[in-house]
Each structure stands twice: as C-alpha cells, then as structure tokens.
Amino acid sequence: MTKLLKQARPRVAAHSDEPLLDIRGLRVDFPDVPGAPAIDGMDLRINRGEIVALVGESGSGKSLTALTVMGLLPPGAEVVGGEARLQGEDVLSMGSGRRNEIRGDKVAMLFQQPKVMLDPTARVGSQVAESLRRHRKVGRRQARARVVEMLRDVGIPEPARRASSFAYQLSGGMAQRVMIAAALSADPELLIADEPTTALDVTVQAQILDLLKQKRDELGLSILLITHDLGIVSTMADRVAVMYAGRIVENGTTKDIFDDPQHPYTQALLKASLLEAERGQLFSIPGSVVQARSLEHGCRFLPRCPVAAQLGITDMCRGEEPTLHTCGEHEHHSRCYASREHAEAG
Numbered sequence: 354m355t356k357l358l359k360q361a362r363p364r365v366a367a368h369s370d371e372p373l374l375d376i377r378g379l380r381v382d383f384p385d386v387p388g389a390p391a392i393d394g395m396d397l398r399i400n401r402g403e404i405v406a407l408v409g410e411s412g413s414g415k416s417l418t419a420l421t422v423m424g425l426l427p428p429g430a431e432v433v434g435g436e437a438r439l440q441g442e443d444v445l446s447m448g449s450g451r452r453n454e455i456r457g458d459k460v461a462m463l464f465q466q467p468k469v470m471l472d473p474t475a476r477v478g479s480q481v482a483e484s485l486r487r488h489r490k491v492g493r494r495q496a497r498a499r500v501v502e503m504l505r506d507v508g509i510p511e512p513a514r515r516a517s518s519f520a521y522q523l524s525g526g527m528a529q530r531v532m533i534a535a536a537l538s539a540d541p542e543l544l545i546a547d548e549p550t551t552a553l554d555v556t557v558q559a560q561i562l563d564l565l566k567q568k569r570d571e572l573g574l575s576i577l578l579i580t581h582d583l584g585i586v587s588t589m590a591d592r593v594a595v596m597y598a599g600r601i602v603e604n605g606t607t608k609d610i611f612d613d614p615q616h617p618y619t620q621a622l623l624k625a626s627l628l629e630a631e632r633g634q635l636f637s638i639p640g641s642v643v644q645a646r647s648l649e650h651g652c653r654f655l656p657r658c659p660v661a662a663q664l665g666i667t668d669m670c671r672g673e674e675p676t677l678h679t680c681g682e683h684e685h686h687s688r689c690y691a692s693r694e695h696a697e698a699g
C-alpha cells in the first residue's frame with residue numbers, strides 16, 4: 354500500500370450503523386421526454402466497506418443513479434424528488450462548492466471507457482498528480498513523487514516509465530488502473546464503478562476486479578458496482594439491488610438473490626444469464642423496458658411478466674403498483690404481489 358494511502362484519514366467510526374449512502378425516493382426526470390421519470394422512486398443503501406451490485410437491463414437507470422450521486426447529471430435531466438445522503442449529508446440539496454469538495458474526497462467514479470476519461474494531451478502521471486494535489490492539498494513536487502508509488506500500488510509495471518505515457522500508449526486494463534489510482538488518490542469513502550471492466554478482455558477483467566476487491570479490503574472502501582454481468586456480481590458483491598424502469602424491484606444479499614430470487618424480473622435475468630453461460634449465446638428477456646415508462650398504473654413489469662397470468666393476478670398487478678416489501682431474512686425485499694410475503698398473506 355502506498356505511504357500516502359497508509360496515511361489516509363481514519364474511516365469515520367461514529368454512527369457506523371448508519372448507511373454510508375442512503376438514497377430514498379429519488380426521482381430524476383427529463384422534462385422534454387414524455388413518460389414517467391427515468392428514475393422514479395429509487396431506494397438504495399450502501400453500508401461501510403460493502404460492495405453493492407446494481408444490476409438491470411440497458412436503460413433501467415443505473416448510470417443515471419450514479420451520475421446523480423456524483424452531481425454530474427446530463428443536460429436536460431432534473432432531480433424532481435427524493436434525497437441521497439452520503440454520510441448523512443444530502444448531496445442533492447448542497448451547493449456547488451460543497452458538491453465539488455465531496456466529489457473525489459468522499460465519492461469517486463470509474464467509467465466503462467477509461468481511455469476516453471483520461472486527457473489525451475497530458476501524461477497519465479501528471480493527471481494522477483493533479484488529482485492528488487486537488488484533493489490532498491499536497492504541493493506539485495510532492496505529488497509527482499508520490500504518483501509512481503501510487504501507480505505501483507495499483508499493479509502498473511514499470512510505474513516510473515508508465516507515468517510519462519499518454520493514454521493512447523496504454524492498454525485498456527492499464528488505463529483503468531490509472532483511473533483507479535486517480536480515484537483513490539483522494540481517499541474516498543465510496544467508489545462508484547460503472548461497468549468498469551466491460552471494455553476489457555476476460556483475463557484483464559478478472560485482474561481489475563481483484564484489484565477493486567483488494568482495495569475494498571485494504572481501505573475499507575464501499576463500492577457501488579454497476580454491471581450487466583451476473584457472473585461478476587456473484588464473485589464480487591455482498592449485496593445486490595435489481596433495477597427495473599427507474600426503481601429497485603428486488604434487493605438482498607448476493608446469496609438470497611441468486612439462490613432465492615423472488616421477483617419475476619430477477620428470475621428472468623438469472624435465467625437469461627444461465628442460458629448464456631450454458632450455450633454461449635446472448636439471451637434477452639422478451640419485450641422491452643421502454644414500454645414500462647409509458648404505464649401510468651400498476652406494476653411496470655406487467656407487460657413482460659409471465660407470473661401474473663399464471664397466478665391469475667393480472668387485475669391486481671394492473672391496479673396499484675406493489676411496494677418494495679420484506680420477503681425474507683437479511684434485508685431481502687421484493688416489489689411483487691407474487692413474492693413471498695404477499696403470497697403468504699394472501
């Protein structure tokens with residue numbers, strides 16, 4: 354571990370039972386786009402030192418959730434409800450000055466395309482040094498001296514030489530390691546990783562995931578891992594939140610989600626992933642998430658749900674939308690009338 358990271362501030366022990374990130378009822382809309390808000394009543398909690406995977410099909414709102422927490426909403430997007438508390442402070446209502454302090458110091462983000470995120474005109478070492486200087490208030494010379502150590506710490510061979518490289522001279526895996534070094538330079542509490550290995554080949558993917566896990570263990574980081582890949586989820590995550598059409602439809606421990614999925618959407622995702630693994634082909638769930646945003650009432654998964662008709666509960670599903678309710682031990686919740694608690698109560 355680098356000297357710098359060893360000197361990192363102690364993780365806050367007070368209120369340690371309170372979640373590090375606590376998102377409640379988040380709503381983010383594109384007012385110029387018809388239909389329900391893209392994020393529409395999102396709840397998500399991440400505890401200290403925990404890896405939480407956020408999964409769901411393309412367009413379900415995973416990246417938008419991450420960008421909202423980072424205060425990096427795309428043009429045209431507006432937060433229209435809810436709160437997102439990071440160590441008790443609502444990031445949605447704070448001013449831009451405080452928000453800039455928090456970005457990096459408390460929460461940092463990794464993206465799918467590390468090479469695109471790096472400045473093509475600056476040497477990668479100076480980009481990590483710049484990040485260090487901005488967040489840790491160290492001088493230019495001191496920062497430069499520490500960069501090599503930091504690049505070594507994230508597994509970059511010949512770090513002194515690599516520090517002088519430009520982004521185009523690095524492989525995708527090396528570029529993501531540089532991004533990890535830059536992200537960790539400010540000693541954040543939470544790292545949001547949005548499909549951090551999707552653009553990498555399988556071997557490199559495994560190495561980057563190992564590095565993230567190692568950093569969680571060493572530094573007590575919390576990680577929000579956004580991924581399509583349920584294989585990655587099963588090896589990395591402590592808990593899983595399944596997102597559909599802008600809200601969470603099921604959450605629980607990784608074991609509960611994989612061994613005892615309660616929501617038909619989670620079941621369909623797992624089945625598609627299993628078929629892919631068995632047959633080496635891409636499987637998708639019939640229908641599309643886009644339909645869901647035009648529904649005004651009821652369960653948003655109804656147009657694609659095989660269970661409602663099987664159980665003869667279509668009218669109920671079409672009426673009021675189910676709430677996210679407890680359906681097992683270990684904080685397992687599902688938003689479906691057919692899942693355990695509702696079924697038992699009925």
Ligand SMILES: Nc1ncnc2c1ncn2[C@@H]1O[C@H](COP(=O)(O)OP(=O)(O)OP(=O)(O)O)[C@@H](O)[C@H]1O
Nearest residue numbers: 383386391410411412413414415416417418427429
């Ligand atoms: N710039 C934009 N303008 C209009 N709508 C947008 C914009 N960005 C996102 N959206 C809407 O927000 C929804 C959620 O987008 P988001 O990028 O969060 O999906 P995602 O779950 O990250 O998907 P993927 O897995 O493909 O990355 C989209 O379905 C789209 O309707």
Ligand code: SF4
Nearest residue numbers: 652655658670689690
């Ligand atoms: S509430 Fe009804 S439509 Fe929605 S997932 Fe459950 S069974 Fe299917």
Ligand SMILES: [Mg+2]
Nearest residue numbers: 415416417547
């Ligand atoms: Mg995305």
